Amino acid sequence: MKRVVVKCLLSILVLGGSAWALGDDNHGTKGQSGADAHAVDLGEPGDPTQVTRTIAVQMSDAMRYTPANVRVKRGETIRFAVRNAGVLKHELVLGTAKELKEHAELMRKFPEMEHADPNMISVEPGKSGELVWRFTRAGRFDFACLQPGHYEAGMVGKVIVKR
Numbered sequence: 001m002k003r004v005v006v007k008c009l010l011s012i013l014v015l016g017g018s019a020w021a022l023g024d025d026n027h028g029t030k031g032q033s034g035a036d037a038h039a040v041d042l043g044e045p046g047d048p049t050q051v052t053r054t055i056a057v058q059m060s061d062a063m064r065y066t067p068a069n070v071r072v073k074r075g076e077t078i079r080f081a082v083r084n085a086g087v088l089k090h091e092l093v094l095g096t097a098k099e100l101k102e103h104a105e106l107m108r109k110f111p112e113m114e115h116a117d118p119n120m121i122s123v124e125p126g127k128s129g130e131l132v133w134r135f136t137r138a139g140r141f142d143f144a145c146l147q148p149g150h151y152e153a154g155m156v157g158k159v160i161v162k163r
């Protein structure tokens with residue numbers, strides 16, 4: 001529930017809340033386009049005891065993820081094993097392209113802002129972290145690092161969720 005509250009506040013702040021006025025039922029088929037994917041289509045925090053697959057992702061100070069493209073099947077619960085190979089703090093935030101762009105702008109305006117949500121993991125330099133997520137809808141989603149300036153430098157990846 002905490003996630004919903006946080007996300008709603010954020011979306012009211014940056015989207016005027018309009019995306020959340022829509023129902024959850026009718027737009028699952030539009031997910032392929034990416035641009036109009038809704039945050040609710042992304043899925044939900046995964047149960048760590050129900051993980052179907054682990055995907056290792058490395059983050060670097062070159063502002064890149066390796067791999068930058070991840071393919072999953074709808075219904076899979078993925079454990080992202082995220083390693084920060086750099087000397088800067090990095091993070092992996094799952095979201096829609098629109099949502100991440102707006103969030104990144106917010107982070108740039110308020111660099112001291114601490115953010116924590118179930119759809120993200122922040123990893124200190126040289127450390128590793130885990131993010132468990134269940135993808136419930138087919139579509140194209142993004143992940144990005146929202147440390148100030150990193151998104152703008154191209155620290156973005158894609159998740160393609162197949163039916």
Ligand SMILES: [Cu+2]
Pocket residue numbers: 063089090091145146147150155
């Ligand atoms: Cu980063």
